[in-house]
Amino acid sequence: MTDTRFYLQAPTADLEHLRSVFGPVFDRIADGALDRERQRVFPHEQVGWLNDAGFGTLRIPATHGGFGASLEHTFLLLADLGAADANVSHIWRNHLAFVEDRLNAPVSETNDIWLKRFLAGEFVGGGWTEANNLTLANLATTVAAADGHWLVSGEKYYATGSLYADWLDVLGRGDDGELLTALVRSHDPGVTLIDDWRGFGQRTTASGSARYDRVRAERGNVFPAAERFGYQAHFYQIAMLAVLTGITRAALRDGSRALTARRRNYPQGLAEVPAEDGQLLAVIGEVSADAFAAEAALARSAQRLDHIVAGRLSGDGDHERQRLVDAEVAVAQAQLVIIAAALNATTTIFDALGASGVSEELGLDRHWRNARTLASHNPRVYKARILGDWFINGKDPVADLATRHRGGQGN
Incomplete structure (x- = not known):
């Protein structure tokens, strides 16, 4: 039904x-x-x-x-x-x-x-993270009530996808301090999108600045942020992990092609033809395992989100919190696995290629740069501690993140 x-x-x-x-x-x-x-x-x-x-x-x-x-x-x-x-x-x-x-x-x-x-x-682009190092605790963007509509003012950074968007999803505070999500048209008066992303990776994602100067938002396009879907943070994180999984596979694909194309081996090599050198083949095998681990972790963690949805469809509200905790644990574990796999694969692949592998014509460095850039969002350095505190002390991993008032998509 x-x-x-x-x-x-x-x-x-x-x-x-x-x-x-x-x-x-x-x-x-x-x-x-x-x-x-x-x-x-x-x-x-x-x-x-x-x-x-x-x-x-x-x-x-x-x-x-x-x-x-x-x-x-x-x-x-x-x-x-x-x-x-x-x-x-x-x-x-x-x-x-x-x-x-x-x-x-x-x-x-x-x-x-x-x-x-x-x-x-x-198409919808993003606009949550505050410019000038502000967080959810001191969010400066406003969504002010006007005559039958709203006016959005503020500055954002990490506005990923903004240059491609018809709509921009902007987080701000209402007149009473309530967090609101406002959807504004990207080409409306008062919207300024700036290509000032200076990261060494993910260079064409339009992740730069967005400014809003009394931009009109219609009543039907403003929603209380508290009403956003409960597994939102997990969704955003897994989407990032999906890209990292793809990068890991790309490193395997492009590195394999480059090894196949090599015609000269080092004197220490085990075979005259690099593609027949057992040590170089082992490098490819290790990178293939990284790709396998990344995709398996991605699928497994995403299944936990499907489990949340299934619970919602069945009306099983009694176990909703546990499903969110299960998803938090799975996504944190997947982050540790996938980031490690991506960074290892995009670095190790060069061991199979020699000096020719660093040619700008191959562009293999882009895989590491992109992986390192994505891995710097919501950094993994905290994840193992949070997981350990959950498994040993039963400390709620969702609360560990939620109570710190740290917001945004890429601090």
Whole structure:
């Protein structure tokens, strides 16, 4: 039976079918990825291809016009896209998260409109993290009530996907101090998007600054932040891990090609042809294990989110908190596994290649730069401690993060 309280439904899509639909698009995106990286070309066209194919509607139930994908399948596809182009994959993080939020929202005329926007290919970028080192505890962005609408003012950084977006998802405080989410049109008066991202990786994700000067937001496009979907933080984190998983696979793919192309070996080598050298083959084998571990951790952690959704669909509210804790633990464990796998793979792969592997023509350094950049979001240095405190002392890992008033998508 379809639950009429919200838009979520049990997934109906098949992963192989989804890959048959989107795989050819990913292949087209991969074709020019290295050139875009070298020249810092923003992939507007490639984001458009995915929009045209309906990538932004993966999670919308088939009965509402989407693909009906599970969360596990959505993140595995995001990893496939990450292997094709890590920048393009990261760009989709905020859009997919806002779609998930609206699927969890009550059925209403306003939310019906949002589903129609998604199905029409309208794209959402991010705008949560405050500029000037501010956090949720001292959020300066305001969402002020006006005559029948709202006015949004403030400055944001890490505004990933903003240059590709029709809408910007902005977090601010209302007149009474309540945290609000406001959706504003990216081309409306008062919106200024600035390409000032200076990270050495993920260089075309449009993760720079966004400024809002009394930008109008309609009543139906402002929501209490407290009503956002409960597994939101897990969703954002797994989306990042999906891109890292894709990067790990890309390092294996490109490193394998480079080893196959080598024609000369070192005097200490075990074979004249590098592709027949057992030690070099062992490097590829180790990197393949990194890719395997990353994808397994990604799938397993995403399943915990599907478990949350299944509980919501069944009306099992009694165990909702435990499902969130299970997801927090799984995502933290996956972060430790996937980041280690990505950083190891993108570094170790050079041991199979020799000096020729550092050629700018190959561009293999981009995999490490992109992985290191993504791994610096929500840093892993705290995760093992939080996990240990949970397993040994039973300290709630969700509360450990939530009570510190640290906000944002990439401090």
